[in-house]
Amino acid sequence: xxxxxxxxxxxxxxxxxQRLARRRSRILRNIVLLGLLGVVYALVVVWHRDTAxxxxxxxxxxxxxxxVQAALDASGWLPLVxxxxxxxxxxxxxxxxxxxPVDDIRVLRAFDGPVxxxxxxxxxxTMQTSGRAVLICxxxxxxxxxxxxxxxxxxxxxxxxxxxxxQRRLLERGPAFP
Numbered sequence: 001x002x003x004x005x006x007x008x009x010x011x012x013x014x015x016x017x018q019r020l021a022r023r024r025s026r027i028l029r030n031i032v033l034l035g036l037l038g039v040v041y042a043l044v045v046v047w048h049r050d051t052a053x054x055x056x057x058x059x060x061x062x063x064x065x066x067x068v069q070a071a072l073d074a075s076g077w078l079p080l081v082x083x084x085x086x087x088x089x090x091x092x093x094x095x096x097x098x099x100x101p102v103d104d105i106r107v108l109r110a111f112d113g114p115v116x117x118x119x120x121x122x123x124x125x126t127m128q129t130s131g132r133a134v135l136i137c138x139x140x141x142x143x144x145x146x147x148x149x150x151x152x153x154x155x156x157x158x159x160x161x162x163x164x165x166x167q168r169r170l171l172e173r174g175p176a177f178p
Contacts, residue, residue, distance in 0.1 A: 050128040051128065054131075060096065064082065065135055067092065097118055098121075100118065107167070114136050120134075131147050132147055
């Protein structure tokens with residue numbers, strides 16, 4: 001504090017601690033605001049990344065759906081193996097999409113109702129639910145769905161039970177001769 005010649009303190013010296021306190025609070029407020037904006041930005045980036053991973057898996061499954069649907073429309077039967085080329089001769093990725101084994105497809109051809117034909121690798125998301133893009137055929141129409149991991153396991157387990165039940169019935173019935 002500075003004193004004037006008559007012994008009184010000046011207003012500039014008294015206002016200085018208040019200005020420093022306001023400056024400190026403004027700096028602290030800006031640091032907190034910047035931190036919050038950084039967290040919000042990080043959350044948006046992670047959400048966008050999860051959406052992109054999900055959409056990539058769905059797009060790949062959609063390419064396979066078109067191929068399987070074209071084969072089904074042409075022959076009337078589900079293809080036993082996943083075609084290597086899509087509509088228009090476009091080559092499909094060789095890895096990353098699982099198609100059911102030939103024996104399962106043969107049995108599933110006789111089923112009514114939806115059947116899972118193929119699925120993408122598991123997409124592990126951080127903020128959105130993890131899952132898989134799944135190729136489903138129902139009443140000669142193929143579609144692609146997103147199933148969470150729990151839904152996928154339930155659907156595959158139910159389908160395996162249906163396959164086992166059909167196999168058991170065929171074994172009990174025995175061979176059919178013409």
